[in-house]
Amino acid sequence: MQVEGKKAKELLEERVFTLSNFLSVSRVLMLPFFFYTTSKYANDPTDLDYLSYSITLCLAAVLSDYLDGLFARLLQQETILGRYLDPVCDKFVTLGGLGVASYYFRFPVWILIIYVIREILGVWLGGFLYFKRGLQGRPNWWGKFGVGIVALSVLWYMLLPHLETLESVPSYYLKPELSAYVLLVVLVCGVVAYITRYWEVVFHPEKLVIDPENKKQAKKYRKL
Numbered sequence: 001m002q003v004e005g006k007k008a009k010e011l012l013e014e015r016v017f018t019l020s021n022f023l024s025v026s027r028v029l030m031l032p033f034f035f036y037t038t039s040k041y042a043n044d045p046t047d048l049d050y051l052s053y054s055i056t057l058c059l060a061a062v063l064s065d066y067l068d069g070l071f072a073r074l075l076q077q078e079t080i081l082g083r084y085l086d087p088v089c090d091k092f093v094t095l096g097g098l099g100v101a102s103y104y105f106r107f108p109v110w111i112l113i114i115y116v117i118r119e120i121l122g123v124w125l126g127g128f129l130y131f132k133r134g135l136q137g138r139p140n141w142w143g144k145f146g147v148g149i150v151a152l153s154v155l156w157y158m159l160l161p162h163l164e165t166l167e168s169v170p171s172y173y174l175k176p177e178l179s180a181y182v183l184l185v186v187l188v189c190g191v192v193a194y195i196t197r198y199w200e201v202v203f204h205p206e207k208l209v210i211d212p213e214n215k216k217q218a219k220k221y222r223k224l
Contacts, residue, residue: 018072018075018077018079018082019068019071019075019077020067020068020069020071020072020075020077020078020082020086021068021077021079021081021082021085023064023067023068023071024064024068024082024085024086024089025085025089026064027061027064027065027089027090027092027093028089028092028093030057030060030061030093031092031093031096033053033057034054034057034058034061034096034097034100035096035100037050037053037054037057038050038054038100038104038158039104041054041158041161042104042105042161045161045162045165046165048162051158051159051162054158055155055158058097058151058154058155061093062151065086065090065147068082068086069086080136083136084126084130084136087122087126087139088123090147091119091122091123094115094119094147094150094151095115095116095119097150097151097154098112098115098150098153098154099112100154100158101153101154101157101158104158105157105158105160105161105176106157106160107153107154107157107176107180108177108180111180111183111184114184114187115150115183115187118187118190118191121191122143122194125137125194125198125202128202129198129201129202129221132205133201133202133205134223135201135210135221135222135223136221136222137194137197137198137220137221138219138220138221138222140190140193140194140197142186142189142190142193143190145186146183146186146187146190149179149182149183149186150183152179153176153179153180153182153183156176156179157176157179159176160174160176197220198220198221201221210223
């Protein structure tokens with residue numbers, strides 16, 4: 001099968017209002033509450049109640065990320081829209097978390113900018129593959145690992161004001177920038193992996209023939 005583009009309306013031909021899609025969107029709906037509780041904690045680091053609220057929201061977002069895929073499989077609610085909605089919601093949540101860490105807790109702005117550019121390119125690539133090539137890109141392990149590093153880094157930066165008030169804290173506890181640099185390495189590796197995987201698909205589609213029986217090919221993308 002040769003690759004061919006798809007139309008936007010085809011995304012909505014399957015079920016839209018599903019439990020898995022609701023869980024994906026719920027992560028984005030948590031962001032305003034996360035911004036509020038984190039700002040309260042940042043203005044008064046001694047108020048650990050707001051810190052606990054922020055951490056709870058972070059954990060709820062992580063849980064919803066796990067449950068939306070689980071319920072999509074268990075309830076047979078896997079759709080093309082859902083496959084795109086999940087990573088897009090993840091991007092909003094990770095960018096929101098890093099934005100808060102940068103604004104309140106000294107997360108490096110230049111790494112945040114690199115992350116934003118990377119996410120914009122990821123959205124463009126996903127849209128291009130769908131509308132121009134009729135393919136759905138598969139997430140690589142670098143991207144999944146990066147989401148975990150973002151969560152760890154945001155939490156570490158958020159804890160820093162509290163850690164600085166404690167006595168006899170190991171010095172490396174006060175260096176959350178270590179997680180930021182690890183995230184940077186993961187971002188670079190992820191970009192290289194995507195370029196390697198999709199260069200021919202984007203620039204030389206005439207060379208690509210989809211074989212449904214090719215398991216190696218199926219790990220890279222799926223024909224829609």
